[in-house]
Amino acid sequence: METNIYSIIESAVNLPSDFHLKNISAFTLLQESNYFESYNKIHEESIISKLNSNPSLVDQWLQWSEDQRTSSGWYFKKLAFGRRFVGYYPKVEEFFEIKSFDKFKVCAAYIKLQAERIRTLF
Numbered sequence: 001m002e003t004n005i006y007s008i009i010e011s012a013v014n015l016p017s018d019f020h021l022k023n024i025s026a027f028t029l030l031q032e033s034n035y036f037e038s039y040n041k042i043h044e045e046s047i048i049s050k051l052n053s054n055p056s057l058v059d060q061w062l063q064w065s066e067d068q069r070t071s072s073g074w075y076f077k078k079l080a081f082g083r084r085f086v087g088y089y090p091k092v093e094e095f096f097e098i099k100s101f102d103k104f105k106v107c108a109a110y111i112k113l114q115a116e117r118i119r120t121l122f
Contacts (some may be wrong), residue, residue: 005041007038008033011027012115013050013057016064027122036119047108058084058107065110076110086110112113 011018011033018029030036051057065076072089079085079099084106086098100106 003096004034005038005046008035008038009042009046009050011035013047013054015111015114016060019064027118030115030118035115039116041121042112042115044105044108044112047111048104051104051107055104057063058103061107061110074110074113076107 012035015026015029020024044045061076074088076086083099083101084103086106086109088095098106098109
């Protein structure tokens with residue numbers, strides 16, 4: 001993996017903590033990371049690899065999702081028995097919800113969906 005791509009992934013997965021520490025928008029954080037220029041090179045498998053090296057990031061993303069105050073968007077939550085879930089509110093028919101016991105896989109999907117939503121909204 002290119003160093004530049006690794007750096008972009010690092011910034012993307014750290015978005016919740018950087019958002020609070022730097023007190024700037026998620027859009028600005030992704031823009032400064034060069035995500036918008038390289039979004040098509042960032043894949044869930046690479047995000048999973050980064051999450052595996054720092055499992056506490058999953059909890060940060062769960063908290064990020066819980067803290068969202070929006071009328072529509074992706075959300076990420078923990079279900080019973082350790083399963084994780086990604087959905088969209090309000091529910092859209094075209095999207096198949098993601099449920100899995102693999103917290104890294106589900107979290108990576110949520111991160112990519114969130115980053116893409118931010119990219120395409122602005």
